[in-house]
Amino acid sequence: MDFIDLKSQYLASRELINQRIQTVLDHGQYIMGPEVAELEGKLAAYTGARHCITVSSGTEALVIALMALGIKPGDEVITTPFSFIATAEAVVLLGATPVFVDVEARTCNLDARQIEAHVTPRTRAIIPVSLYGQPADMDAINEVAERHGLAVIEDAAQSFGATYRGRKSCNLSTVGCTSFFPSKPLGCYGDGGAIFTSDDELATAMREIRVHGQSRRYVHTRIGVGGRMDTLQCAVVLAKLERFEWEVEQRQRAAAYYDDLLAGHLDVVGCQPDRTSVYAQYTVLAPQRERLQEALHAAGIPTAVHYPVPIHQQPAYAHWSSPGSCPVASSLSHQVLSLPMGPYLDRQSAHQVADAVAAALAQFDGKAA
Numbered sequence: 001m002d003f004i005d006l007k008s009q010y011l012a013s014r015e016l017i018n019q020r021i022q023t024v025l026d027h028g029q030y031i032m033g034p035e036v037a038e039l040e041g042k043l044a045a046y047t048g049a050r051h052c053i054t055v056s057s058g059t060e061a062l063v064i065a066l067m068a069l070g071i072k073p074g075d076e077v078i079t080t081p082f083s084f085i086a087t088a089e090a091v092v093l094l095g096a097t098p099v100f101v102d103v104e105a106r107t108c109n110l111d112a113r114q115i116e117a118h119v120t121p122r123t124r125a126i127i128p129v130s131l132y133g134q135p136a137d138m139d140a141i142n143e144v145a146e147r148h149g150l151a152v153i154e155d156a157a158q159s160f161g162a163t164y165r166g167r168k169s170c171n172l173s174t175v176g177c178t179s180f181f182p183s184k185p186l187g188c189y190g191d192g193g194a195i196f197t198s199d200d201e202l203a204t205a206m207r208e209i210r211v212h213g214q215s216r217r218y219v220h221t222r223i224g225v226g227g228r229m230d231t232l233q234c235a236v237v238l239a240k241l242e243r244f245e246w247e248v249e250q251r252q253r254a255a256a257y258y259d260d261l262l263a264g265h266l267d268v269v270g271c272q273p274d275r276t277s278v279y280a281q282y283t284v285l286a287p288q289r290e291r292l293q294e295a296l297h298a299a300g301i302p303t304a305v306h307y308p309v310p311i312h313q314q315p316a317y318a319h320w321s322s323p324g325s326c327p328v329a330s331s332l333s334h335q336v337l338s339l340p341m342g343p344y345l346d347r348q349s350a351h352q353v354a355d356a357v358a359a360a361l362a363q364f365d366g367k368a369a
């Protein structure tokens, strides 16, 4: 069993993917070829945002968004410590200060109720993460942001295709950033990402920053980066987009199998009724995580931990937090365990995983008694 089965996905879309790649090889426009604008148009339409700007990775999407918002040294950006490192990394790369606010235990996402207490005159933006594929409570976060004149950047690297109160992830706030890293729900075959906004001025700024701050050829209106997404990677995403809706449904179907089979055995990171998840990860809370992980490994079932050390406790980031802060994130980091997940995970495999989980837990209980 694979943790994420990219091979079955490729085989299911093989002709389309090969064809799309061949087209790029034939026309030879490897940088900013026609597939780039085609993909941006389709992704913008999918999310409902007015603009989509493809970029070289999800990390670069965050950096470019923060640059376009004018985030600079001395500014504070409120974010979650329970995420992939890139979320806070983008903030510190611009010389700004990350302010870590704890998460909710039930969703593992930024706790909107705790944000306001951390707003200061230096606060400029909030970066919630739609962890494991499920958006945070974006209306509540946007409300705090509006009261204080802050921008909200959704780190939607794991949640492209998810919804919150009927609206699509990436189009839930000032800016949405996603990633096409191969193992994300909508992945390419290398690095790639995209930024979404309905703000025309921000969109222009982000388009220019993506290409060295260039407004016209060799006219550099602002400081930028080399942040374009390759035409070839855009072609791969275009091919995969054809089956994406179906794949999201299959992910949700696989999650429903797990929900059923694991009920009564373990707590899972649940999906709230007002949103949908694309299940970038299906994550359970395991009190004896290391033992469970070993038992599953022995049964041939790969698992992963997202994330074993929260960002506010990472060596390079700890000085931005005080000891004992963000206790919920710290506690979750010892319990979370992600199970194999993907659109091609069938009922039989879900059964195999759930049976192994149940057997391991029964054994722990037996030994403890």
Ligand SMILES: *Cc1c(COP(=O)(O)O)cnc(C)c1O
Binding pocket: 057, 058, 059, 060, 083, 084, 086, 087, 129, 155, 157, 158, 179, 180, 181, 191, 192, 193
């Ligand atoms: C993957 C990920 C990123 C970074 O995306 P890359 O494309 O790998 O740079 C940022 N934030 C979160 C939450 C992620 O999961």
